[in-house]
Amino acid sequence: GFLKWTWRLTYLSAIGGTIYIGWGIYQGRTPPAQYDPDPSKKTLVVLGTGWGAVSLLKKLDTENYNVIVVSPRNYFLFTPLLPSCTTGTIEHRSIMEPIRSFLRHKKAAVKYYEAECTKIDYENKMIYINDESEIKGSTSATEVPFDMLVVGVGAENATFGIPGVREHGCFLKEVPDAQKIRKRIMDCVETATFKDQSPDEVKRLLHMVVVGGGPTGVEFAGELQDFFENDLRKWIPEISNNFHVTLVEALPNVLPMFSKNLIEYTEQTFKEETIDIRTKTMVKRVEEKYIEAEYTDASGKKVLEKIPYGLLVWATGNALKPVVKDLMSQIPAQKDSRRGLAVNEYLVVKGTENIWAVGDCAIANYAPTAQVASQEGAFLARLLNQMAKTDSIETELAELSNVQEKAASKDLRDEAFGKIKDLQKRLRRVKSIGPFEYSHQGSLAYIGSEKAVADISWLTGNLATGGQLTYFFWRSAYLSMCFSTRNRILVIMDWAKTQVFGRDVSRE
Ligand code: FAD
Numbered sequence: 001g002f003l004k005w006t007w008r009l010t011y012l013s014a015i016g017g018t019i020y021i022g023w024g025i026y027q028g029r030t031p032p033a034q035y036d037p038d039p040s041k042k043t044l045v046v047l048g049t050g051w052g053a054v055s056l057l058k059k060l061d062t063e064n065y066n067v068i069v070v071s072p073r074n075y076f077l078f079t080p081l082l083p084s085c086t087t088g089t090i091e092h093r094s095i096m097e098p099i100r101s102f103l104r105h106k107k108a109a110v111k112y113y114e115a116e117c118t119k120i121d122y123e124n125k126m127i128y129i130n131d132e133s134e135i136k137g138s139t140s141a142t143e144v145p146f147d148m149l150v151v152g153v154g155a156e157n158a159t160f161g162i163p164g165v166r167e168h169g170c171f172l173k174e175v176p177d178a179q180k181i182r183k184r185i186m187d188c189v190e191t192a193t194f195k196d197q198s199p200d201e202v203k204r205l206l207h208m209v210v211v212g213g214g215p216t217g218v219e220f221a222g223e224l225q226d227f228f229e230n231d232l233r234k235w236i237p238e239i240s241n242n243f244h245v246t247l248v249e250a251l252p253n254v255l256p257m258f259s260k261n262l263i264e265y266t267e268q269t270f271k272e273e274t275i276d277i278r279t280k281t282m283v284k285r286v287e288e289k290y291i292e293a294e295y296t297d298a299s300g301k302k303v304l305e306k307i308p309y310g311l312l313v314w315a316t317g318n319a320l321k322p323v324v325k326d327l328m329s330q331i332p333a334q335k336d337s338r339r340g341l342a343v344n345e346y347l348v349v350k351g352t353e354n355i356w357a358v359g360d361c362a363i364a365n366y367a368p369t370a371q372v373a374s375q376e377g378a379f380l381a382r383l384l385n386q387m388a389k390t391d392s393i394e395t396e397l398a399e400l401s402n403v404q405e406k407a408a409s410k411d412l413r414d415e416a417f418g419k420i421k422d423l424q425k426r427l428r429r430v431k432s433i434g435p436f437e438y439s440h441q442g443s444l445a446y447i448g449s450e451k452a453v454a455d456i457s458w459l460t461g462n463l464a465t466g467g468q469l470t471y472f473f474w475r476s477a478y479l480s481m482c483f484s485t486r487n488r489i490l491v492i493m494d495w496a497k498t499q500v501f502g503r504d505v506s507r508e
């Protein structure tokens with residue numbers, strides 16, 4: 001009896017699950033009709049299609065504004081899995097979500113321009129945009145006026161003005177970066193095995209150097225070592241003795257935002273994976289075939305060392321985008337802000353009334369992470385929805401006061417008075433939205449050989465764990481955070497493909 005019921009329940013849940021997923025897919029593919037935007041409403045311009053901007057757009061009631069989105073990238077990118085794209089563990093399209101299909105599901109239509117905002121003119125409430133793509137029409141540069149503006153353009157890669165970084169290094173921020181790295185890894189390997197290559201050159205070509213021991217550098221180093229252990233050395237055994245990954249970090253340890261025991265665990269795991277960690281080593285110059293790094297030797301003397309490399313991945317954190325820097329220069333209240341747009345507790349750019357900033361370009365005393373950006377975006381959506389409600393209630397109130405004044409009888413006056421009282425109550429409720437408060441869910445990072453580290457905030461305090469179990473947690477957490485069901489299914493399929501067939505070592 002018990003077994004029969006278990007079977008029945010399993011059967012029913014499988015049918016239920018299939019119907020649920022099927023319905024989700026059907027809805028995703030058949031967007032309903034959309035309202036046209038109302039021209040009498042305010043124009044809200046959103047810059048960017050990253051974590052901050054998209055989480056805002058997800059929750060924004062677009063029928064309240066004329067919404068215009070401007071971004072050079074017509075897709076959302078799930079950055080936490082980008083390091084996996086550099087080795088083909090995951091294909092990049094699996095973590096991209098087209099902004100077009102997403103916006104097509106909003107209640108009121110949203111305009112999207114694939115362009116880069118080159119200047120924000122704060123005084124004249126105008127942005128200037130450029131089509132930076134390969135194909136240009138008769139217009140490729142124009143301007144867009146706004147009433148309200150949300151800046152979510154993210155950040156640039158920091159180079160600290162170190163010469164040679166842009167020319168010779170690879171960054172890891174966007175899809176083309178991951179594609180470039182994937183190609184270069186294979187190019188280095190194939191060139192190293194070219195006929196009559198000198199032993200020194202083979203060593204150099206197979207030396208993969210990662211600069212920056214933050215989570216980007218650590219995750220990439222782990223993925224690269226996995227690629228070598230699981231695939232490369234199998235298909236190209238002659239590189240086995242020379243393929244080597246080195247992580248260079250200026251500070252005394254990697255992953256400074258994690259707990260001490262997880263830092264130790266990561267460093268120990270890297271040792272076992274034979275990834276070299278060079279801490280307290282600061283890169284000063286980058287040449288085509290080597291970097292120059294400074295470290296302090298045992299006697300306390302500063303030594304400048306040349307480290308030859310085949311592939312150089314530069315992951316030393318964020319810097320300001322020029323468009324943000326320019327905006328800051330127009331606003332006196334931003335004079336003392338260095339790292340980004342200073343915002344108040346409602347994410348309003350300080351010194352302005354109609355500009356908000358979310359994510360990596362905003363400085364609100366939190367780390368520049370996807371977690372922060374998405375919470376800020378969701379908060380701002382709530383705020384903007386409330387503001388629209390406030391506006392409409394205030395208009396209604398003005399009309400009712402008029403009615404009350406001009407009412408012919410006491411009954412009509414009382415009726416209007418009653419309505420005004422109700423509306424005033426509603427207005428107070430709507431206006432009572434509190435300031436933005438970030439709730440930290442924890443930090444997670446993959447460190448290679450199917451191990452991850454996690455600093456998680458529980459009700460009871462903090463939990464710091466590392467290892468294989470954490471790796472399964474890492475996988476399920478990131479899977480659940482993926483943008484759509486489609487992304488989730490594609491990522492699962494990529495993981496399964498890598499498990500069964502291994503990673504693809506073709507160079508394209
Ligand atoms: P972004 O997501 O970078 O989006 C910026 C958007 O603005 C893009 O759409 C861009 O095309 C657009 N844009 C750029 N310039 C302009 C312009 N001039 N005009 C208009 N639009 C413009 N955080 C975590 O919390 N967990 C993680 O596991 C994690 N992993 C990461 C892994 C990698 C490899 C990287 C690079 C970052 C990772 N982060 C992670 C950090 C996280 O991705 C960022 O903090 C987050 O993307 C910031 O969101 P954002 O909206 O500010 O910027």
Ligand code: NAI
Binds near residue numbers: 249251282
């Ligand atoms: P980061 O700012 O976290 O780390 C950069 C590291 O580079 C620093 O430790 C710095 O000391 C080092 N560095 C700087 N200049 C150097 C030099 N010349 N030579 C040697 N080392 C040098 O940058 P990262 O990793 O790119 O991350 C950016 C943001 O994205 C962070 O806020 C991070 O938390 C977030 N992120 C989060 C992830 C996660 O939670 N799993 C994954 C990736 C990024």
